[in-house]
Amino acid sequence: MTNLSKQEALVQYAAQIGDNGLIIGHRMSEWCFRAPSIEMEMALMNCALDLIGQARELYTYAAKLDGTGKTEDDFAYLRDEKDFRNLLLAEVPNGDWGDTIVRLFFMSAYNKLFFTALTKSTDEELAAIGAKSLKEVTYHLRFSSEWLIRLGDGTDESHERVQKSINDLWAYTGELFTMTDGEKMLLEEGIAVDTAALKPEWDQIVTDVLTQATLSRPENKWAHKGGKAEGIHTESFGYIIADMQFMQRRYPGCSW
């Protein structure tokens, strides 16, 4: 199925989980100084820092496994667009506050189930990262759920707008439950999470919160994919890495 060795698959697996955190964390950091209130600014930036922190641990582990002297910075700053294997949901532009909340809600519901499962990985390092991350993403899910209920069950305008956010982002949720060949190989070893198996529980979380929020769940139709399997990104991704990597590209090897 895949030409990757187990070690290569594991490097890629750790990096791709890190990519989700780095990219959605970077997107959320774009709200810095722009959030609707100072409390929400702090809450959102804390979530962003959690996610970027997860990426750092995962990249550090990937670098160790890689064994060619790389560091976490090589993964964040010196890879090209196609090397990033995040879920496309992580990279979609912030849009308005409702779009950002819905994106975080979909991702956090997934992350909670994903990291719960990862704690049972036979790879002890991944299991430990899963346990630490789980506490963080559980808070992200609570934060984003509360906001989704507040917006959905709020004014006519907030309801209408956040319903549109859900409809717009729905097509990015299908990819969450796909599996790459590398993941399937690692699943057989008890290392990787069976993401396809997370769907029923994710559906349940989403349905429960949408119901409380008086919002409708869109039908499953066509879904975007290609991010985690192939590194094929949406149009705006290049701008994320241009922004994120510019300093390191301009001053190679720079440090604080």
Place this chain on the structure above:
Amino acid sequence: MTNLSKQEALVQYAAQIGDNGLIIGHRMSEWCFRAPSIEMEMALMNCALDLIGQARELYTYAAKLDGTGKTEDDFAYLRDEKDFRNLLLAEVPNGDWGDTIVRLFFMSAYNKLFFTALTKSTDEELAAIGAKSLKEVTYHLRFSSEWLIRLGDGTDESHERVQKSINDLWAYTGELFTMTDGEKMLLEEGIAVDTAALKPEWDQIVTDVLTQATLSRPENKWAHKGGKAEGIHTESFGYIIADMQFMQRRYPGCSW
């Protein structure tokens, strides 16, 4: 007044005129695939290409004068934020269509007067670039004036919104008529344009078009400055060069 040699001042002068074209041209190119109609897309992209073309000629001349083997690409892709000496008006974000039209209108009215004067420069190369550019910016002024009249003398909403664009961008017009020490030195040689002297005629063009557009002229109050004199830019400038220079920073020396 300045420690620059005449040659250094001339390199900087050619580059700073080029910077205006490159930066506003880059901003306008951000509209690509997003303009309100295909005709406007083509018109705006043609203006952008004219301005970027002017930058290329000016950078090529600056590189020749510099005499250290640089090319136009060094000026566009390998300088840092503080080296760019464009007028701040050129770099302000696109905003809506009205903001983009007003920015182009203010800049084109200035460019028309500036390049007309530059044709009389004692530096033959600059005089020739001035003559070629003049035809282009004359069209830009006509295009943006017509749109300004259409928006100002259009619906209540277009009138109100474009008036806001004018009010918002007005504070960036004061810098157009400032002069750097380098410019003053070159003015004494008959090389540089006396930009301070362009103001009455610029005022006249602006007042005439605003009157036709049924729009009000804001009062002159505080004005932004620091772009052309010191390379101190607005917050969004770093993102322009991260975007514009990324490919060259990622693949140094790359060519098509």
